[in-house]
Amino acid sequence: MIKVYTSSIIEAPADAVWAQVRDFNGLPKWTPFVAESRIEGGEPADKVGCIRNFRLKDGGVIREQLLTLSDYDFQCTYSILESPMGVENYVATLKLTPVTDGNRTFAEWSAEFDCVPEREQALAQNIGQGVFQAAFNSLKQLVR
Amino acid sequence: MIKVTRSSVIDAPIERVWAVLRDFNSHTAWHAIVAESAIENGEPSDQVGCVRNFTLKDGNHIREQLLALSDEDHVSTYCILDATLPMQRYVATVRLKKVTDGNRTFWHWESTFDVPRGREREFAELVGKGVYEAGFEGLRSYLRQSRAAPAPAPRRSARGAIRSSAIVIGRHGGADELKLAEIDVFPPGPGEARLRQTAIGVNYIDLYVRTGHYPLVSLPGVPGMEAAGEVIDVGEGVTGILPGDRVAYACPPPGAYAQYRTLKAAELVVLPEAIGDEAAAALMLKGMSAEYLVRRSYRVEGGDFVLVHSAAGGVGLLLCQWAKHLGATVIGTVSTEAKARAARAAGCDHPIVTTQDDFVARTREITGGRGVVVAYDGVGRDTLAGSLEALAAPGHLVSYGQSSGAPEPPPLAALSAKSVTFSRPVLFHYTADPARLREMAGNVFDLVARGALRAGIGQRFPLADAARAHRELEARRTIGASVLAP
Numbered sequence: 349m350i351k352v353y354t355s356s357i358i359e360a361p362a363d364a365v366w367a368q369v370r371d372f373n374g375l376p377k378w379t380p381f382v383a384e385s386r387i388e389g390g391e392p393a394d395k396v397g398c399i400r401n402f403r404l405k406d407g408g409v410i411r412e413q414l415l416t417l418s419d420y421d422f423q424c425t426y427s428i429l430e431s432p433m434g435v436e437n438y439v440a441t442l443k444l445t446p447v448t449d450g451n452r453t454f455a456e457w458s459a460e461f462d463c464v465p466e467r468e469q470a471l472a473q474n475i476g477q478g479v480f481q482a483a484f485n486s487l488k489q490l491v492r
Numbered sequence: 493m494i495k496v497t498r499s500s501v502i503d504a505p506i507e508r509v510w511a512v513l514r515d516f517n518s519h520t521a522w523h524a525i526v527a528e529s530a531i532e533n534g535e536p537s538d539q540v541g542c543v544r545n546f547t548l549k550d551g552n553h554i555r556e557q558l559l560a561l562s563d564e565d566h567v568s569t570y571c572i573l574d575a576t577l578p579m580q581r582y583v584a585t586v587r588l589k590k591v592t593d594g595n596r597t598f599w600h601w602e603s604t605f606d607v608p609r610g611r612e613r614e615f616a617e618l619v620g621k622g623v624y625e626a627g628f629e630g631l632r633s634y635l636r637q638s639r640a641a642p643a644p645a646p647r648r649s650a651r652g653a654i655r656s657s658a659i660v661i662g663r664h665g666g667a668d669e670l671k672l673a674e675i676d677v678f679p680p681g682p683g684e685a686r687l688r689q690t691a692i693g694v695n696y697i698d699l700y701v702r703t704g705h706y707p708l709v710s711l712p713g714v715p716g717m718e719a720a721g722e723v724i725d726v727g728e729g730v731t732g733i734l735p736g737d738r739v740a741y742a743c744p745p746p747g748a749y750a751q752y753r754t755l756k757a758a759e760l761v762v763l764p765e766a767i768g769d770e771a772a773a774a775l776m777l778k779g780m781s782a783e784y785l786v787r788r789s790y791r792v793e794g795g796d797f798v799l800v801h802s803a804a805g806g807v808g809l810l811l812c813q814w815a816k817h818l819g820a821t822v823i824g825t826v827s828t829e830a831k832a833r834a835a836r837a838a839g840c841d842h843p844i845v846t847t848q849d850d851f852v853a854r855t856r857e858i859t860g861g862r863g864v865v866v867a868y869d870g871v872g873r874d875t876l877a878g879s880l881e882a883l884a885a886p887g888h889l890v891s892y893g894q895s896s897g898a899p900e901p902p903p904l905a906a907l908s909a910k911s912v913t914f915s916r917p918v919l920f921h922y923t924a925d926p927a928r929l930r931e932m933a934g935n936v937f938d939l940v941a942r943g944a945l946r947a948g949i950g951q952r953f954p955l956a957d958a959a960r961a962h963r964e965l966e967a968r969r970t971i972g973a974s975v976l977a978p
Contacts, residue, residue: 353590353592354592354593355589355590355591355592355593355598356591356592356593356594357501357591357593357594357596357598445499445598445600446499447499447500447501447598448497448498448499448500449498449499449500449501449625449628450500450501452501454499454501454589454591454598456589476592481592481593484593
């Protein structure tokens with residue numbers, strides 16, 4: 349089981365950042381790599397258990413299920429149901445914590461998953477930097 | 493019940509911030525509101541259960557107890573035992589998290605407590621601003637100071653020399669012979685570099701240089717083999733070291749007990765971000781000693797039983813941590829219960845208090861009669877014969893120090909009786925080769941970055957108080973490393 353952890357500071361109040369990321373269908377808005385997204389079955393995007401079905405700009409399709417959502421803790425957890433990445437048992441958590449000094453946000457994104465040993469390093473790098481950090485950078489521009 | 497929460501971001505790697513915050517008595521160095529502070533009963537300042545007894549600059553007096561400490565999660569929890577302030581049931585938690593984007597640190601500080609009715613706002617402000625926010629600022633300044641920050645302009649004298657305070661020995665003898673004086677530190681010649689030193693390591697060899705037991709200085713001379721600081725200028729032909737670099741060294745000749753120093757650039761190791769100046773001064777000589785002891789004199793392997801004397805000493809604590817990291821079972825000798833606790837916290841599985849127990853008998857018991865595969869003996873005269881007895885056959889006896897006096901050489905017959913490999917190593921023979929020096933220092937820094945090795949600074953003294961540092965070391969009152977601040 350590999351663990352990936354990426355964290356960053358976003359120069360905006362935590363509730364403003366949370367308003368963006370709590371929308372499980374909002375990836376096209378705050379990440380640079382998602383072209384379009386929909387929630388299957390027409391369910392609300394903040395309903396625990398709903399499934400987002402989204403297409404990456406490079407063509408790949410991913411389905412992810414929302415497992416937990418807490419407006420109190422600014423935290424959500426989700427799992428990958430299908431993806432072209434070659435990962436299994438993939439569960440990720442996105443959590444925000446207010447930084448009182450400067451009224452900004454400490455954002456943490458972590459994932460645990462299984463994959464073949466030869467791909468561990470490349471996948472950790474792709475997910476940690478290519479997905480999580482890239483998304484944080486894009487989010488920073490959005491909430492500025 | 494009031495809850496106060498404050499958080500901030502510190503522009504330094506989490507290992508550096510945690511190295512300071514995990515030390516329950518460090519607040520006197522970085523928190524402006526603290527006047528004086530000490531840990532009660534001589535306990536180590538990272539020992540869960542220890543109590544810090546301190547006064548604030550406004551005259552208030554507080555005693556706080558460390559309830560929990562986790563190096564893995566970077567969490568420290570403590571409570572107030574008593575205070576001259578009307579705060580009840582105050583429990584606080586400091587939690588650090590790594591900010592991978594920029595290799596910085598997120599610091600979360602939170603507490604709950606009760607105060608008299610009507611004074612909630614007053615105390616929420618006092619704690620939130622006066623303690624927590626002031627603490628963030630204080631630590632920031634403290635960390636900036638020990639980096640290449642604008643330093644006081646040095647006073648210059650003839651031929652470009654810098655006037656530097658230093659500890660000078662006029663003649664060999666007791667700790668009183670260490671006197672504060674001013675010396676000239678000349679510009680670096682070819683192959684040399686001049687440093688402004690920020691932290692100086694105290695080592696046993698300094699005692700021998702002072703007493704004359706090791707004739708390494710011509711008098712009057714400056715003792716000290718280890719320090720960290722910032723490069724001011726470099727001489728001709730120096731490559732790889734630039735003015736402004738943060739460096740450290742552990743090498744002869746003596747001369748480290750000074751504010752400024754010019755020495756061979758080849759001896760300098762550039763410090764990684766994660767290692768602070770103070771930590772480097774505590775780790776270079778002792779850390780590289782532990783490195784060669786467990787990786788070169790005898791390669792410790794998982795499952796080995798090892799014996800470490802003075803397990804709570806400067807090198808001892810590092811040996812416990814390193815041997816544990818390699819998977820060994822560590823048996824250690826110490827002279828007090830407090831030292832036993834410190835050794836245990838550093839990974840010593842079986843600390844033996846020698847005033848209560850016979851270490852040879854206990855070692856036989858612990859190893860099921862077999863003995864240890866290696867004994868690391870820095871004590872010498874008082875222990876060497878016992879270390880030999882405690883060995884398994886075949887065994888390794890590594891005599892690397894003599895804090896109790898020079899040992900008698902073991903007779904050859906005693907060595908063949910157990911196929912003993914006996915070595916009497918000296919660090920500087922290993923580090924004389926620049927490539928090996930860098931390899932050894934690199935191995936030390938690597939383990940620190942991985943959290944397997946900690947600097948363990950037990951005592952800090954101003955440079956002017958070097959005599960007191962020597963007295964404490966000689967009286968066996970110290971735990972871990974002692975560092976002087978110029």
